[in-house]
Amino acid sequence: xxxxxxxxxxxxxxxxxxxxISILALAAxxxxxxxxxxxxxxxxxxxxxxxxxxxxLIKAYRTEDPEPFADERMRRHGGRLFTTHLFGERTVxxxxxxxxxxxxxxxxxxxxxxYPSSMSTLLGRHSLVLMKGALHKRMHSLTLTRFASPAVIRxxxxxxxxxxxxxxxxxxxxxxxxxxxxxxITFELTVEQLISQGPGEWTExxxxxxxxxxxxxxxxxxxxxxxxxxxxxxxxxxKKVAEALMELVRRRKEEKMGESVVxxxxxxxxxxxxxxxxxxxxxxxxxxxxxxxxFLLALFVAGHETTPTIMTLAAKFLADxxxxxxxxxKEQNEIRRKKTDEFEAxxxxxxxxxxxxxxxxxxxxxxxNIIGGVFRRAIADVHFKGYTIPKGCKVFASFRAVHLDSHxxxxxxxxxPWRWLNHNNNVSKDGGQEAGGAPIFTPFGGGQRLxxxxxxxxxxxxxxxxxxxxxxxxxVAEKDKLVFFPTTRMLKGxxxxxxxxxxx
Ligand code: HEM
Ligand SMILES: *[C@@H]1O[C@H](CO)[C@@H](O)[C@H](O)[C@H]1NC(C)=O
Ligand SMILES: *[C@@H]1O[C@H](CO)[C@@H](O)[C@H](O)[C@H]1NC(C)=O
Numbered sequence: 001x002x003x004x005x006x007x008x009x010x011x012x013x014x015x016x017x018x019x020x021i022s023i024l025a026l027a028a029x030x031x032x033x034x035x036x037x038x039x040x041x042x043x044x045x046x047x048x049x050x051x052x053x054x055x056x057l058i059k060a061y062r063t064e065d066p067e068p069f070a071d072e073r074m075r076r077h078g079g080r081l082f083t084t085h086l087f088g089e090r091t092v093x094x095x096x097x098x099x100x101x102x103x104x105x106x107x108x109x110x111x112x113x114x115y116p117s118s119m120s121t122l123l124g125r126h127s128l129v130l131m132k133g134a135l136h137k138r139m140h141s142l143t144l145t146r147f148a149s150p151a152v153i154r155x156x157x158x159x160x161x162x163x164x165x166x167x168x169x170x171x172x173x174x175x176x177x178x179x180x181x182x183x184x185i186t187f188e189l190t191v192e193q194l195i196s197q198g199p200g201e202w203t204e205x206x207x208x209x210x211x212x213x214x215x216x217x218x219x220x221x222x223x224x225x226x227x228x229x230x231x232x233x234x235x236x237x238x239k240k241v242a243e244a245l246m247e248l249v250r251r252r253k254e255e256k257m258g259e260s261v262v263x264x265x266x267x268x269x270x271x272x273x274x275x276x277x278x279x280x281x282x283x284x285x286x287x288x289x290x291x292x293x294x295f296l297l298a299l300f301v302a303g304h305e306t307t308p309t310i311m312t313l314a315a316k317f318l319a320d321x322x323x324x325x326x327x328x329x330k331e332q333n334e335i336r337r338k339k340t341d342e343f344e345a346x347x348x349x350x351x352x353x354x355x356x357x358x359x360x361x362x363x364x365x366x367x368x369n370i371i372g373g374v375f376r377r378a379i380a381d382v383h384f385k386g387y388t389i390p391k392g393c394k395v396f397a398s399f400r401a402v403h404l405d406s407h408x409x410x411x412x413x414x415x416x417p418w419r420w421l422n423h424n425n426n427v428s429k430d431g432g433q434e435a436g437g438a439p440i441f442t443p444f445g446g447g448q449r450l451x452x453x454x455x456x457x458x459x460x461x462x463x464x465x466x467x468x469x470x471x472x473x474x475x476v477a478e479k480d481k482l483v484f485f486p487t488t489r490m491l492k493g494x495x496x497x498x499x500x501x502x503x504x
Contacts, residue, residue, distance in 0.1 A: 040388040042092055044073070069403040070095050080401075081387065091394040097408070099363030099384055101438035103376055103397040104447035108133065112392060113449065114377040136166040136448070138283075139295060143452035146279055147193075153459055154348040157193065161463045162345040164189050166504050167199075169467050175477055178315055179493035187461065192305050194296055206244055210238035214314030238297075246295045252277050253289075267444035280500055292309065306370055307457045311464045312494050314364040317415050318469075319476065324360060324417050331356045331467045337469045343504070346463055354462055359420035361461055365443035366403045368413050370488045373398035374445060399442050408440045471502040 070093065073082050080096035094100055103111050112132060131139060145153065168185045187207050191197045197206075216234020274298065280292045287295070316327040335350050374397050382389040389395065406412045409419065434440060444451035451457075468474075477495040480489075 017251070040079040040386075041393075041419045042079065042083050042387050044093075046083070046085040046090065046483075050373070057183045067401055067404045070398060073327075079223060080405075081385070082281075086394075086396070089394045091396055092399075093387050094395065094397050095321060096252075097403065097434075097438040097440045097442075099404050100373075100397040100399070100402065100442065101394055101446070101490040102382070102384060103443060104442070104449070106382070107448040110378060110380045110382050111376040111395065112379055114375050119496075139214055140448065140452065142279060143299070144285065147452050148454065150348070150455070152438040153455060158347060158348060158351065158412045158459060158463075160192055161189060165460075165463050165467055169471065170504055172472075172498060172500075174499075175495070175497050177495050179308060179312045179490060179491035182464065183304065185464065186304050186311075189460065190300055192275075194299060195245070196275040202244075206241060209244075210300065210304075211238040213241055214301070219473075233368040241297060241300075245296050246289060249277060249289050249292050250318060253281060256281055279435065288324050302451075303453050303457070306453075307460050308369050309489055310361070310364055310368070310457070311461050312366045312490060313370075313482075313488075314360060314465060315468060315474070315496075316463065316482070316494055317364055317367065318360065319474070321415060321417075323493055324415075325417040325469070327356050328465065329359055332466050332470050335466065346466060350466075351459060351462055354466075355421075356417065357462055357465060358463070359417040360456070361458060362420045363415060363417040363441075364440070366409070366441060368482075368488050369403055371443065371445070372400040372484075372488070374449075399445075402442070408435060437499075467504055471504045472498045472500055474498045 010274045021151070040342050072467070073084065073093070074080060074095060076082075081092065081094050081099055084091055084093050086093075093105065105111070147157075165185055168181065168188070172181065186205075187210070188199055188203065192204050213234050214228050216237070276296065280287055280295065320329060331354055335346070335353065376395045376397065378389050378391050378395060379394045381391050402408060404412045439446065444454040474496040477497045478492060480492045480494055483491050
């Protein structure tokens, strides 16, 4: 979730103002303090004292070129592992899939998640991304059962997704920003899946505050009494969202206790179709109310900030690659044509018969890299290919640098969904899946923190694309630009004109 917690971006946005102030102060001392990288660490330069290479990183990602920072340093140091200095800390930057595997797989043993404190304030102490150890394991597996099991997706989630996507697209105006519309859809979906709330005033209200909360992730945190700042406003919004969720959790808890012997018809109906709150309330370990609220909030952020961006970018890349759009449209029209009833919902079988659409989604994930990589901290000395990464050292495992490396993907900087058609050969080029036994395609991370939404996100994007291409055509309304800072996205949210060809 570039957008979400772990991405490079949050960590970029967070200290930028402080850095600008300090660079002025520190420029004068520049020459006094040229630090060296310890011999056994990967090669590198640390840049300016304190500020390090942060500003260069930010500057690089502000361009339309997706990977200039890593490109330049890999060339200079002659390897995929180098040391740099980011956000006030010496950081090992990895563009090496084998090292990334060690990082992801070593969670809890030799590495642990490491996030700035401004983020934990917004997410809450108990949020999944900040959790460690046993509690994290339990919450993570709960999320996996809830969102990644094909049985649950097939019977509960997919029908909801179909309904919500359709309901939204039906009321589309002729001109819109695709990102805004995609966000509205995923928000409504998340609210249904987590807390069984339909659209309406309550949900709109929550969305209003939620949007302020999200802004906070991309702002510079000043003390919260400066409440006119984005961050201050986000802190306030967090309180509102948390209150609303807390109220809901309490109400549901009371209902649960009252239900005892006689189960009402409504209860019986709902117990067939449990949401996340039900799941948390019946969990044996008994979570506290605060834990439940933080957990729900983190799920909101995680699911809502990633999927809509991929939906939007997939549409943009398709529009830029007409032959891919033609093929995807053909595949989706075929599925629609087979339906006896014109308005019949998509089912699991349909989802499983969209091979080219899955190629487009993979290629969008690879090419756009909305989560550029993850930050971790070494909790033991780590030895790798002759280097030693000392205990306490920060590490950035870059997915983007691997996904855009021409050693692993032929013409890596070109959007080419066809490369995924022959993904079964595991040679390292052209859709190959691994290098030295390590996966090279890791848009959802891996190891103990593997994204529990990996399948759900795909299903949502697939259903969205289905109705987009079978019912509409679109053209760009305003020139827009793909940027990589502070998050990967279309600068204006991709403004388009849509024309409806088919009712839905
Ligand atoms: C295309 C969409 C998505 C992408 C690219 C994505 C990517 C990722 C990545 C890379 C991580 C690992 C972070 C780390 O290792 O620090 C992650 C974690 C997570 N994702 Fe997603 N995600 C997506 C959609 C979703 C959805 C729809 C949900 C909702 C269920 C979700 C829930 C989570 C959660 C809860 C975590 C934290 C897991 C943990 O730390 O144990 N994600 N995601
Ligand atoms: C897409 O990527 C996933 C890994 O995230 C892989 O398992 C799947 O086979 C890929 N799909 C295609 C069509 O190559
Ligand atoms: C993948 O590569 C490994 C060796 O790296 C080989 O043993 C295996 O048979 C290959 N699999 C396929 C499907 O080509």
